[in-house]
Amino acid sequence: MDHHDGFREFVLARQQALMRTAYLLVGDAHLAEDLLQSVLTKIVKHWPKLAKEGNPEAYTRKALVNQYLAWRRRPRPEVLSAAPPERAASYDNATLDRIILRQALAKLTRKQRAVIVLRYWEDLTEAQTAEALGCSIGNVKSQTHHALARLRALAPELADPYLQEVVR
Structure with a gap:
């Protein structure tokens, strides 16, 4: 064996x-x-x-x-621009929304980004997310609240309804 x-x-x-x-x-x-x-x-x-x-x-x-x-000391891999790309014929609204959301995610703290990824893309419960992060459920709730607020502030154009669909 x-x-x-x-x-x-x-x-x-x-x-x-x-x-x-x-x-x-x-x-x-x-x-x-x-x-x-x-x-x-x-x-x-x-x-x-x-x-x-x-x-x-x-x-x-x-x-x-x-x-x-x-990996805190490593530079962030994404190159961000001051403004989202102009709407071109090759981009549809969903593609632009994903680009804007990706740029907003890159501006979150590492822990906030990890919470959003685990809670909403991996669809983990608060308890599972807390276990994965090695923190309390209350900390997950707090990080989630702050991350969502920051995403809404960074990308207000996604707040209705796309960001709510993607993040929920």
């Missing part, structure tokens, strides 16, 4: 979801790949115990968030 039985299958089965989480956290495909690879390299060392006793996906998600939050 191999020391890492099941790890390859876990990665193949959950890679896309984990990559999506990593991408939403860092906002850059290459950095997301680096983040996920870094986390998987650490997880493989603990795989036998994790596979037997734990919830590998929740553990991996928490490790992604922790690693992302630890």
Whole structure:
């Protein structure tokens, strides 16, 4: 029996979801790949115990968030412009809204962005988000409130109704 039985299958089965989480956290495909690879390299060392006793996906998600939050000294990967791109024939309203939302997300603190990603894109409960972030449910509620308020302030044009659909 191999020391890492099941790890390859876990990665193949959950890679896309984990990559999506990593991408939403860092906002850059290459950095997301680096983040996920870094986390998987650490997880493989603990795989036998994790596979037997734990919830590998929740553990991996928490490790992604922790690693992302630890990258504080790294520069932000996204280049932001002072204004959203002009409406061109090649952009539809949904595309522009996604660009504006992505720019607004990039201006959140790392913890606020992590809360928004986990709560609304990963559809985790407040308790699951608190567990992934290693904080209290009250802290998740507070971070969510502040993050949503900041998103509404940064991108008021998305407040009705698009931001509410995307974030809820």
